[in-house]
Protein backbone atom coordinates (compact mmCIF):
# COMPACT_ATOMS: atom_id res chain seq x y z
CA UNK A 635 0.00 0.00 0.00
CA UNK A 636 1.26 3.52 -0.72
CA UNK A 637 1.87 5.97 2.13
CA UNK A 638 -1.12 8.05 1.02
CA UNK A 639 -3.42 5.01 1.26
CA UNK A 640 -1.91 4.06 4.65
CA UNK A 641 -2.54 7.60 5.91
CA UNK A 642 -6.16 7.72 4.75
CA UNK A 643 -7.09 4.24 6.00
CA UNK A 644 -5.32 4.73 9.36
CA UNK A 645 -6.86 8.16 9.99
CA UNK A 646 -10.36 6.91 9.06
CA UNK A 647 -10.01 3.84 11.28
CA UNK A 648 -8.69 5.62 14.37
CA UNK A 649 -11.02 8.59 14.04
CA UNK A 650 -14.12 6.41 13.71
CA UNK A 651 -12.90 4.21 16.60
CA UNK A 652 -11.99 7.04 19.01
CA UNK A 653 -13.50 10.33 17.72
CA UNK A 654 -10.20 11.91 18.74
CA UNK A 655 -8.16 13.96 16.25
CA UNK A 656 -5.02 13.79 18.44
CA UNK A 657 -5.09 9.98 18.42
CA UNK A 658 -5.96 9.73 14.71
CA UNK A 659 -3.25 12.27 13.84
CA UNK A 660 -0.51 10.51 15.83
CA UNK A 661 -1.48 7.17 14.29
CA UNK A 662 -1.51 8.67 10.80
CA UNK A 663 2.09 9.86 11.28
CA UNK A 664 3.03 6.39 12.55
CA UNK A 665 1.36 4.68 9.60
CA UNK A 666 4.29 5.69 7.38
CA UNK A 667 6.94 4.53 9.88
CA UNK A 668 7.49 0.87 8.82
CA UNK A 669 8.22 1.85 5.19
CA UNK A 670 10.31 4.89 6.20
CA UNK A 671 12.53 2.90 8.58
CA UNK A 672 12.79 0.11 6.00
CA UNK A 673 14.19 2.62 3.50
CA UNK A 674 16.78 3.68 6.07
CA UNK A 675 17.94 0.29 7.41
CA UNK A 676 16.56 -2.70 5.45
CA UNK A 677 16.30 -1.41 1.90
CA UNK A 678 17.37 -4.75 0.39
CA UNK A 679 15.04 -6.79 2.61
CA UNK A 680 11.48 -5.62 1.88
CA UNK A 681 8.93 -6.17 4.67
CA UNK A 682 11.19 -7.86 7.20
CA UNK A 683 12.11 -6.44 10.65
CA UNK A 684 10.40 -3.12 9.91
CA UNK A 685 7.13 -4.97 9.26
CA UNK A 686 7.26 -7.46 12.15
CA UNK A 687 4.20 -6.89 14.37
CA UNK A 688 5.94 -8.15 17.51
CA UNK A 689 8.14 -5.02 17.74
CA UNK A 690 5.12 -2.72 17.58
CA UNK A 691 3.09 -4.74 20.09
CA UNK A 692 6.09 -4.50 22.46
CA UNK A 693 6.22 -0.72 21.93
CA UNK A 694 2.47 -0.45 22.66
CA UNK A 695 2.87 -2.47 25.88
CA UNK A 696 5.79 -0.25 26.92
CA UNK A 697 3.95 3.05 26.36
CA UNK A 698 0.48 1.91 27.55
CA UNK A 699 -1.30 3.66 30.41
CA UNK A 700 -4.96 3.03 31.40
CA UNK A 701 -6.06 6.55 30.37
CA UNK A 702 -4.64 6.21 26.86
CA UNK A 703 -8.08 6.28 25.20
CA UNK A 704 -9.35 9.36 27.01
CA UNK A 705 -6.50 11.67 26.10
CA UNK A 706 -7.17 14.91 24.21
CA UNK A 707 -4.76 17.44 22.77
CA UNK A 708 -5.50 19.95 25.55
CA UNK A 709 -5.09 17.34 28.30
CA UNK A 710 -1.81 16.14 26.80
CA UNK A 711 -0.45 19.69 26.69
CA UNK A 712 -1.18 20.10 30.41
CA UNK A 713 0.51 16.79 31.32
CA UNK A 714 4.05 17.89 30.55
CA UNK A 715 6.60 16.81 27.97
CA UNK A 716 7.27 13.23 29.14
CA UNK A 717 3.60 12.22 29.36
CA UNK A 718 2.86 13.99 26.08
CA UNK A 719 5.63 12.03 24.32
CA UNK A 720 4.44 8.78 25.92
CA UNK A 721 0.93 9.24 24.51
CA UNK A 722 2.21 10.43 21.16
CA UNK A 723 4.48 7.38 20.84
CA UNK A 724 1.73 4.95 21.88
CA UNK A 725 -0.59 6.15 19.14
CA UNK A 726 2.30 6.56 16.68
CA UNK A 727 3.18 2.87 17.09
CA UNK A 728 -0.52 1.92 16.96
CA UNK A 729 -0.51 3.51 13.50
CA UNK A 730 2.62 1.52 12.60
CA UNK A 731 0.87 -1.69 13.72
CA UNK A 732 -2.13 -0.82 11.55
CA UNK A 733 0.30 -0.32 8.64
CA UNK A 734 1.25 -3.98 8.90
CA UNK A 735 -2.38 -5.09 8.90
CA UNK A 736 -2.99 -2.85 5.88
CA UNK A 737 0.03 -4.35 4.09
CA UNK A 738 -1.28 -7.83 4.86
CA UNK A 739 -4.25 -7.29 2.51
CA UNK A 740 -1.93 -6.56 -0.42
CA UNK A 741 0.89 -9.05 0.10
CA UNK A 742 2.82 -11.23 2.55
CA UNK A 743 4.18 -9.84 5.84
CA UNK A 744 6.34 -11.45 8.53
CA UNK A 745 4.38 -13.41 11.11
CA UNK A 746 6.42 -15.56 13.54
CA UNK A 747 9.90 -14.77 12.16
CA UNK A 748 10.89 -11.29 10.96
CA UNK A 749 12.78 -12.62 7.94
CA UNK A 750 10.07 -14.98 6.66
CA UNK A 751 7.07 -13.35 4.99
CA UNK A 752 3.75 -15.21 5.12
CA UNK A 753 0.42 -14.65 3.43
CA UNK A 754 -1.69 -13.80 6.48
CA UNK A 755 -4.81 -12.41 4.77
CA UNK A 756 -6.19 -12.86 1.25
CA UNK A 757 -4.60 -10.45 -1.25
CA UNK A 758 -7.30 -7.94 -2.18
CA UNK A 759 -5.30 -5.80 -4.66
CA UNK A 760 -1.82 -4.97 -6.00
CA UNK A 761 0.11 -1.98 -4.59
CA UNK A 762 -0.27 1.23 -6.67
CA UNK A 763 -3.13 -0.27 -8.71
CA UNK A 764 -6.67 0.89 -9.43
CA UNK A 765 -7.69 -1.84 -7.00
CA UNK A 766 -5.85 -0.04 -4.20
CA UNK A 767 -7.69 3.21 -4.95
CA UNK A 768 -11.03 1.38 -5.03
CA UNK A 769 -10.16 -0.38 -1.75
CA UNK A 770 -9.42 2.95 -0.02
CA UNK A 771 -12.62 4.54 -1.36
CA UNK A 772 -14.68 1.49 -0.33
CA UNK A 773 -13.02 1.36 3.10
CA UNK A 774 -13.78 5.04 3.71
CA UNK A 775 -17.39 4.48 2.61
CA UNK A 776 -17.69 1.63 5.12
CA UNK A 777 -16.16 3.81 7.87
CA UNK A 778 -18.65 6.55 6.98
CA UNK A 779 -21.56 4.09 7.28
CA UNK A 780 -20.20 2.85 10.62
CA UNK A 781 -19.99 6.49 11.76
CA UNK A 782 -23.59 7.45 10.90
CA UNK A 783 -25.30 4.25 12.13
Ligand SMILES: [Zn+2]
Nearest residue numbers: 668669685737
Ligand atom coordinates in the same frame (compact mmCIF):
# COMPACT_ATOMS: atom_id res chain seq x y z
ZN1 LIG B 1 4.77 -1.42 4.31
